[in-house]
Amino acid sequence: MSEQGGRDYNEDACGHWHSERYLCCVLADGAGGHGGGDIASKLAVSHVLQGYAAIPAHQPQALEALLRDTNRALLAQRAANPQLRNMHSTVVVLSIDLQDRTALWGHCGDSRFYAFRDGRLAERTNDHSLVQSLIDGGLLDEAGARVHPKRSELYSALGTDGNDLHISVSEQPWPLQGREALMLCTDGLWEWITDEEIASALSFAPEPQAWLDDLKQRVQLAAAAKPNHDNFTALALWLGTD
Template sequence: MPESSLLSDTTLPLVLSLAQLSHAGGRQVNQDSWGSVLQEDLACVIVSDGVGGEYGGEIASNIVVHSIMEMFVEEASFGPRALQSYIEHAVTQLNRRQAQIPRLKDMSSTVAVLLIDQKNRCALWAHMGDTRSYLFRRNELHSVTKDHSLIQQFVDAGHCSAEQLRRHPRRSILTAAVGVEGSAPAEVTQSATQLQDGDAFLMCSDGFWEWISEAEMEQAAVQAGSAQEWLDLMHAIVEKNGSASNIPLDNCTAFTIHIADPRTSPSANC
């Protein structure tokens, strides 16, 4: 999938349509957090998953999301350096809370962040852990993030099949997460990807993607006519597959973001 530099023309900004869901699944507490914010023609979307059921996981994910949103609102900018700074701010804020409250010292969280420049028609993304981002374009789904997990390392080394990312008993062991001492750093795209009319993003926690395959995500996107319909179709599959299993269901969170060019889609709504 080719990447491009930012456009500099004065065309109309892209129109974004967002849909979102989050629920506790089979857990008593929903440790996922999420947020979206628009500053002029810049949009920031975040999904964060409190890790591993540790005490305070829901606090960790909430701190991560609100720290990123807070800094984005104060210093809204588009670029790899800005995106990195938003995540570093979240790391700092979470570390500060860990130091202040001893019982929260082990809390941590994954994160996925999407930045969209509507005017210049470009996107950047970053992540830590196994919260994922996908790009649907021209009837094909592309994974734009790769899990920071032990099993992903096994898959990369040829010791596991990709299918085991969803079912391996050790699939929740992460190699990067906000709040974990010695964690690998956030992975941030270094070049903006030019957006096209009809593009759509999916951002989701593992409680969502574990119960739906990429082929099912793609087929649902082909059938859907909007961000909400795509999300509804996928969630129905997640619920069906999850309910048919004897594995306890995790917290489940997902965002879908549909991209429309107002010149070719005059009826598009925010």
């Protein structure tokens, strides 16, 4: 699901690739003037998928290396085109080994990965953002973060040079038991819907697309008073026990 929201164009991008053994899902949310956000997010998605297809990055160091290489590609594109010098993008990547039945994920920025097991939230990424640092420091709660005036201020995203780039990758592959519902999404979705509401929508959904359709309706209802609300994108994957 990828929706324009109330913006003039959609700066989100997403995609996936799979072989018989591996599956890679990636999602990105771009920003920057002169159409740079659209270019940044598409570049991030295509670079991750191409790199993963060449060598599946299903170990933490390999996935981090792939994301750092994607950052270098984005920086090179910025350097080659002065109009794109301010472009950047969040990214979140999910890797699944279908043979060993494990998942691995990594991200940069405030696009998120969610893992629900038996309908309950089991794993969720922590944003690289100002409000997340305030939450971690006990100075803000989740409800306050959603209305904070600087809730969109990131301290890391692709397009960041040197030591200011922060990439988070799960410490080790996560065993899949076949009772999981997984989702990647941009902040245009989660800023309007709590984790509890995402779980509630999951509990009523007969299949993944119904889950995303429910979340879409919830975003549109919650954002009805803000006609220029952000693009929102999500990719969902359910695992069975077969």
